[in-house]
Amino acid sequence: MELPDEPANLRFLRRLVTVLTVVMICGVLVVIFLLxxxxxxxxxxxxxxxxxxxxxxxxxxxxxxxWYGVITSDDEILIFDRLSGKLRQKVTID
Known part of the structure; x- marks a missing residue:
């Protein structure tokens, strides 16, 4: 039993779906690579x-x-200068 020839529209759609699948896979790989x-x-x-x-x-x-800050277990916030590392400010939390 012979299969009838495929209509041109169906062949076009099959190729289009294949190309779009490949493009989507490449796009996902690019996004993963960039992340x-x-x-x-x-x-x-x-x-x-x-x-x-x-x-x-x-x-x-x-x-x-x-600056950078350190919160201590004594409920204090210590603010240090980012360049020199010196203590700028000490804040006690009530």
Whole structure:
């Protein structure tokens, strides 16, 4: 039994779906590649070490423009200069 010839429209649609599938796969691969390369880039410059006052233990760390802050277990916020590393301000939380 012979199969009838495929109509031209059906052949066109089959090729179109195949091409679109390949384009979608390539697009997903490009997006994944860009995400991986962008996420691997350097983050913010962190200090090598921070000298806290005696008996203080760091609980949290945050970075601002030109400063970084450390929240201690003694309910204090210590604000350090980002370039020099010197203590700028000490805030006690009531």
């Amino acid at each position: 991986v390369t962008r996420l691997r880039e350097r983050g913010p410059d962190l200090p090598d070490s921070i000298t806290l006052p005696d008996g203080s233990e760091a609980v949290n760390f945050t970075i601002g423009a030109g």
